[in-house]
Amino acid sequence: MDVSLLLPLAERIPALVAPCRVHERLWPIGEESTAWARTHGLVLGESDSTRLGRGRFERLVCRLLPDVAPARAVLVAEWLVWLFALDDQIDDGGLGGSATAVDALYEPLILTLRRGDARPGASVLEASLADLWARTAPGMSQDWRRRFRDHVAWHRQGCLDEAVARRTGELPAPGRYPAVRRRLHAPFLLDLLEPALGAEVPAEVLGTKTWQLLRDGTADVTAWCNDLVAYTREEHSPLNHVAVTARQLGLSPRTAAAVLVHERIWARLEDVARAARALDGEMRRLRLDPVRARGVSRVACAMLAAPRAQLDWLHECGRYSPMPDPSVPSPRRKPRVTLT
């Protein structure tokens, strides 16, 4: 579906009216992350000829993290390349309908994170994951690492749920659906904000209902916006929110999309705004010192920027548009520049 269906959110919700600031090193960050993806065999051939190559994930990252050192933005962009490569392997590699096949793909990835390196003869996904983890984990606490690995395991479960739903046609009950969909939306991605920003959210903050609402609400909004753009009549995940809403309410996909945008995403954005307003009070109640309060605030601000960042990225990336005619040369790209 057309991303323009999401425009009312950016036009009418005060929290989303202003575009994100963009990292001033956008181009070199994109070049670096693309080079990494090629070196690790995740993107082959002309970038614009593959769905993964057309993702332009740096455009999302540079909106979420406009102030971080370029190398940290590159690392997050590379994590996104890796995640979408995994996603594409499941969807395009014919594994999507088999929970057993998905599990077989995912198990070595979980082991890679646990071991910290890739086994001999590792797949492209394993080797690149080991490289990402080796550059992400240092400096982060054992608690953060455990949380990250737990969220990767949740994502595996989300992929398994999707495979089962694809095979059986059965959907989770409406009350359970958001949590099931959230697992599929790679919950570990939000954890990456912390190493990128050089801050860890303390356990006492993570445990508050306010933080959970901020985090889950952000994840839901971005997942559901993604679902709207990713939906096509012929091909979509059985857990796609447009498809699920259409089926649950007996609506056409177009009407289901309108319900999704104007009721569900809208309401979830209000939840996120409520959490944002409550966070300062939580930090005072917990007596966070200024260093930790600033770290939490930076992570929270990145989350609050995520819905608008994603809307603008969805407009700009080519991942959800029809593939270009290979006989037509791709538009000229900016000259290669490097980070200095």
Next chain:
Amino acid sequence: MSTSELQDRKLDRAFDHLDVNRDGMVDREDLAGLGARFLIGFGEPPTSSPGRTLLESFDLVWAAVMSRLDLDADSRIGRDQFRRGMAEAFIVGPDYEPVLRPANQAVARICDADADGLIDPVAFRTMQTAYGTAEADIASAFGALDADGDGMLTVSELERAAREFYTGDDPRAGGNWLFGRI
């Protein structure tokens, strides 16, 4: 170019607003941290109009200081460099009106959430907490700035205080008390 001892003390306080980990160095991410803490204090997202305006204005403040020091925006600077950059940009140089004043206005705009031109003690406290002002200094700052003693500050009073704090050399100016005793 030299600044007075009073101005140096105030610029040192401004440095401390950024250097929350007290390692004696600050960079652009420290200013981003202050901006984020301020926005979260008021529950303001970075993608609202006032939120974006504030963060952009902070970016320009940093760029002006680094430009005066002839450094790249990604550089880290110490207390003396910060003093010199701030003084050259905003006290001696012409950057107060186009750069620092809009940043102070952006701060005041968020403090005045209902746009009635008034800042109440709760909003003032939220602002000061974001800057890391000690509890005792918050009350004394409010008392010093509330010239007519009506329990509210006007936006223009806050803006005038900010100008006096960041640029002024008059030891009797009320704005010296913007963040409490200097």
